[in-house]
Structures are given as structure tokens and as C-alpha cells.
Amino acid sequence: MKPRELLASTVTPDGMSMTLTLHAGDYYIDVDGDELMSTRAPGSEQALATLAADELNGGAGARVLIGGLGLGFTLEAAREAFPADAKLTVVEYFEIIVDWNRKFSFASTGSDAFEDPRVRVEVDDVVRYLGRCKPFDAILLDVDNGPDAWTLATNDRLYDHRGLARIDRVLAPGGLLAVWSAAPSRDFESRLQQAGFEARSETVRSRGRKGQRHTIFLARKPAVRG
DSSP: OOOEEEEEEOOOOSEEEEEEEEEEEEEEEEEEEEEEEETTHHHHHHHHHHHHHHHHHTTOOEEEEOOOTTTTTTHHHHHSHHHHHTTTEESSSOOOHHHHHHHTTTOOOOHHHSSSTTTEEEESSSSHHTTTTOOEEEEEEEESSSOOSSOOOHHHHHHSSHHHHHHHEEEEEEEEEEEESSSSSSHHHHHHHTTOOEEEEEEEEETTTEEEEEEEEEEEOOOSSS
């Protein structure tokens, strides 16, 4: 078997090794040797955007926050699923991830996506960004491995009770929170409901009708709270 070609690497603030490799025409991002994401199976990352757009009935004029750039597939799907008057803000913690997207154009996005006038890219911690941003109609989160932190221990702050309260303050009335997860979580779905969201989850596949099963949590903020 042909070995993977190491293209780039970095070390996370928690001391974990993050690498970008190429094998048989597909790119892989691994953390300490374990696969985090790849171009071979982008289906669930795309579903994060398409399901959100469906929930918002297309999202005319929607202000959309995408937390986590990854390999660019959620952004690419959002560019297709949301209309021309939508505003798409991407917040990515690792500047090197943004650089890798620009250099390798994983999802056929590259500079085209970043030059789209609807798209704005912020290199920042999502939690910190949520503490100072203007309201959004939809927040799409593909940060870490889902509600259970892996690449950064501090990502727990995004999905705990305080984190969900922070998201609630930033979401416009009737707005939608969509969260990608590697696995289902009754605890997280219950936490969403306790935070006042109307929550459910969808199971999606990573490669069309094949591949791994992942979970998309869909949580709607009520338009009016009693």
C-alpha cells in the first residue's frame, strides 16, 4: 500500500499533533494519528448546511455563522444551499486550517469561496467570537468531534449549559442552531431542550448512502418565549 504523503503539520495548544496528508487523491487531517476528517467522506459535513437551509426554508437574507472550517465542505454546501443575499461568516480557530484550504482547495472552494462576497472568514475561538458578535439567524457548528471535546479541551465551553446560553443570546428569535457530531447523544439533546430550544436530531451518512453514521442536532430558538 502506498504510504500517505505528509504535506503539513502543526501542534495544537493542548500539545497534540495535527497533520495534513495525501493518499490516493484524498486529503486527511489527523490528530495524534487518529483521523479527524477527510475529503473521502464529506457527506455529513455537507448535510450540516443543507439541513439547516431546509429548516429555514431556504434562509432568504439569512445571517449564518459556520463554526469550524475543516476541509471546506460545510462552507461549500452553504454557498449552494443559501441564497445570494445570505451572509456567511466562518470562524476557524486554527489559522493553518484556513491556509491549508487556500493552498489545496479541498472542496473546490479555495480562493473562490473566500472571494465570494457573501463569505467572511474570522480566525478566532468560536466561544470568544460568540461573546462579541451581532445576532445570527443560523449557527452551524462543526467544532471538534461534536459535543464531546477532543482536539481542544476548551471546546467543552461551547456545548455546556453556559455555552448554550451564550448561543441562545446570539441567535435571533426563531433562529436555528445546527451541530455536527460523530455520534448521537441523548444527554446533549436533553441539554438543548433544557436551554429552551426545540431540539431533535438527524442521522446522516458520510458518503451518500454509505459510510459512517453521524448525527446532526437541529435546535430551534422559539420566535416568542412565554
